[in-house]
Amino acid sequence: xxxxxxxMDTNSFSADALEQLDGETRQLVRRRLTVxxxxxxxxxxxxxxxxxxxxxxxxxxAGAKYLDMxxxxxxxxxANPAVARAVAEQMGLVNTHTRYAHxxxxxxxxxxxxxxxxxxxxxxxxxTGSEAxxxxxxxxxxxxxxxxxxxxxxxxHGNTDLTSRHSPALGGGQPLDGACRRVSVPWADxxxxxxxxxxxxxGEAFAREMEAAIDSLEEAGAPxxxxxxxxxxxxxxxxxxxxxxxxxxxxxxxxxGGVFIADEVQPGFARTGEAFWxxxxxxxxxxxxxxxxxxxxxxxxxxxxxxxEVLAAFSDRLPYFNTFGGSxxxxxxxxxxxxxxxxxxxxxxxxxxxxxxxxxxxxxAEQHVGIGEVRGVGLYTGVDIVSxxxxxxxxxxxxxxxxxxxxxRRLLTSVAGAAGNVLKLxxxxxxxxxxIDQVCTxxxxxxxxxxx
Numbered sequence: 427x428x429x430x431x432x433x434m435d436t437n438s439f440s441a442d443a444l445e446q447l448d449g450e451t452r453q454l455v456r457r458r459l460t461v462x463x464x465x466x467x468x469x470x471x472x473x474x475x476x477x478x479x480x481x482x483x484x485x486x487x488a489g490a491k492y493l494d495m496x497x498x499x500x501x502x503x504x505a506n507p508a509v510a511r512a513v514a515e516q517m518g519l520v521n522t523h524t525r526y527a528h529x530x531x532x533x534x535x536x537x538x539x540x541x542x543x544x545x546x547x548x549x550x551x552x553x554t555g556s557e558a559x560x561x562x563x564x565x566x567x568x569x570x571x572x573x574x575x576x577x578x579x580x581x582x583h584g585n586t587d588l589t590s591r592h593s594p595a596l597g598g599g600q601p602l603d604g605a606c607r608r609v610s611v612p613w614a615d616x617x618x619x620x621x622x623x624x625x626x627x628x629g630e631a632f633a634r635e636m637e638a639a640i641d642s643l644e645e646a647g648a649p650x651x652x653x654x655x656x657x658x659x660x661x662x663x664x665x666x667x668x669x670x671x672x673x674x675x676x677x678x679x680x681x682x683g684g685v686f687i688a689d690e691v692q693p694g695f696a697r698t699g700e701a702f703w704x705x706x707x708x709x710x711x712x713x714x715x716x717x718x719x720x721x722x723x724x725x726x727x728x729x730x731x732x733x734x735e736v737l738a739a740f741s742d743r744l745p746y747f748n749t750f751g752g753s754x755x756x757x758x759x760x761x762x763x764x765x766x767x768x769x770x771x772x773x774x775x776x777x778x779x780x781x782x783x784x785x786x787x788x789x790x791a792e793q794h795v796g797i798g799e800v801r802g803v804g805l806y807t808g809v810d811i812v813s814x815x816x817x818x819x820x821x822x823x824x825x826x827x828x829x830x831x832x833x834x835r836r837l838l839t840s841v842a843g844a845a846g847n848v849l850k851l852x853x854x855x856x857x858x859x860x861x862i863d864q865v866c867t868x869x870x871x872x873x874x875x876x877x878x
Contacts, residue, residue, distance in 0.1 A: 432580060432595045432661065436822070436846035437829055439468035450487070451475060469840065470833050479504025482857045484838070493864055495839040495853045501695055501720035502766040503856040509723045509762040516758035523749050524551070530757035537764060539731065541702050543711045548737045551752030553726040555691040555718020556584025559654065561730050561746070562687045562714045563588055569713075569739035570683060572649030573605040576639045579614070580662040580844050583654055583689055592654060595661045605648035607639040613665035614843070625668035633674035640682050652685040652713075657704040658693040663843030664801065664808025664850055666693075669700060672708040685713035685736060691728075692806070695720045696767050696855060699777025699804030707803070725759035726750065772855040776804040779859055783807060783851070786866045794873045796824060805857060808842065809849040809869075814877065820845035824876070831872035837865065 478485040481503040484492045535549040582595040591603035612628040640650045659665040676686050693704025700707050713736045718728040791797035795817040798810030811825035825847040842850040
């Protein structure tokens, strides 16, 4: 694990570049550094000062229009009118906590649970995905009596003390929990080593790794509690793989007495197109499901959904309360988002538009040695940036140069993966066919300029 955070530091502004900014931006960034300190990060060496959004587009303070290829927070589009209206109307009525009865939290729970496997029957609410994953780990430990949690090699699951210790992507400055083990994603290994995998070989390889990690925990006196995973493995470099490949490892988890926690912050809410939930692509039923950012389209709301017997092991012993989790305003936003996804059939939209996007990106890749594999599912795509010398070696510095070039051409995204070389394209679900040409043309122009 490197000392730098692959999720926070790779595409971040450096204060050394402050004097290179225009006067207005320099003044704003300097003020920000003064009052917010060093823990916060800005994207890009020339930060973007955003003031307005609509759908998949954003505008900066100077009026320049950007295409947002990164923001899964505004899942149904920036400034979505239906969400804004629902939030404003409820704010004008009442906003209080869940120790008073209110229809919204019950309505939402019934509707969201109907999208999940029959075994998932209970809901709990928080404000952030970090809180949801924090509680999920606590529940898993309470239910199993174990402490050991397994995550993927470059996972990111949150910024609380507990979730940070299960988030290798935060880098070596954040020590991992002593009862945490990491497993490498077969698809990431294959990419690094130039190999090819099938659903069967990947599944078998990952199941073996899972067995070995559980054995390691048991040998260290840390009984196995569970496996926490984002099934699209976004921080590992966007590796969804073939549908179903994850199932053998989940079978191992259950056979060895652990629970499977599906972190759906990235792949959930129709993002993959193939299913409403990322885990559903693999034909598995989690014990716990966590959600976050896309759930409220910018309103802080998250959820933990689970099997009754699993949650009961925690809730029968410990009460849980979150002042703002599940509030009427949060639930109004969540209901509006769910209705937008379902009413506008954004799952099918993500499937069709995402596949077309990758088809066109592969055409761009044919013209540039610096683009390796283009992969993904639905509206979540990873584009490997590789060395133009051999067309194979991960090239993090080139990826950063590409990011800056895209930003200058008013296309916003970021990177993922251990080497920081994977362009992570996850636009709002309303990203449309008409936007694909801009993405491909902008990437082509950027790489052509860098090659010149």
